[in-house]
Amino acid sequence: MIDLRRLKVLRAVAHYGTITSAAKVLHFTTSAASQQIRQLGRELGVTLLEPHGRRVRLTPAARSLLAHADAIEARWEQAEIDLRASGDDPAGTVRLCGIPTAVAMLLAPIVAPLREQHPRLSIRIQEVEQQAGFDLLFGGEADLAIIEANPANPPAGDPRFDQRPLVDDPLDLVVHGDHRFADRQAISLVEARHEDWVLQSVTCTCRQHTLAACGAAGFTPNVVHNALEWNAIAHLIANGLGVALVPRLAHLPPHLPLVRLPLVEPTGPTRKLLTCTRAGGHENPAVAAVLTELHTRAEHGVTVTAA
Structure with a gap:
């Protein structure tokens, strides 16, 4: 009989990428988590981890076992739902x-x-x-x-x-209220090719959306400022320091002199x-x-x- 607790450790290693990370989440020591996986492998007569440089990786046998482990986890999830369902x-x-x-x-x-x-x-x-x-x-x-x-x-x-x-969340061009584009109802992205730009941090997918959209429009944006949060980006724009593509769901401070301009491109950037x-x-x-x-x-x- 497979010990389901050891399967949980194996699933965690596969999800988090390392034994150390999995052990931390499961409140194990790294050595204890390693021992759980070795014991599971001995019970099944297979090797579940193999050296890969300075790290380890799951073997084909482990990958096969994970498919069954994920199915078991899904059945437990369904069992819990069924037991708690009361019709109320x-x-x-x-x-x-x-x-x-x-x-x-x-x-x-x-x-x-x-x-x-x-x-x-x-x-x-x-x-x-x-x-x-x-x-x-x-x-x-x-x-x-x-x-x-x-x-x-x-x-x-x-x-x-x-x-x-x-939901689809399109990106709009956001400009200062006094910008020459501010009285427009919509705009083509290529019209902003000569603007200074404010871009999101490298960890934000909107940065990739912006760069890809500008590339598709035929230009590379002149990135002058970078910021982590939409609030900071809004203040940079409000101080006349550039323009930015901002998701429509992103809340911008209402007191700032900002204007959102939808893009006319039918395949504009969308989250x-x-x-x-x-x-x-x-x-x-x-x-x-x-x-x-x-x-x-x-x-x-x-x-x-x-x-």
């Missing part, structure tokens, strides 16, 4: 997390209507960076995450997660936001109630003022 309104605590703009414009606004519809439902929200959302789901510390579609994400067919489209749960998590009544409210908000549009 959703109840208990549902833990939500998301990237900053999703927390501000999607998750926070749905709490009040959810409380009104489901008084026995308790909601907890946590702002996280992209990868942390997957980590919290994997570790059982979150029930639903709002993330951005990204090549670095686990693939759509990853059996551990269920990723589904939520695609997804909901993500553990496999089978969408069937959890509490999660299903959250998803219904999220899609209602997305379908009716999210109002973001230009100034």
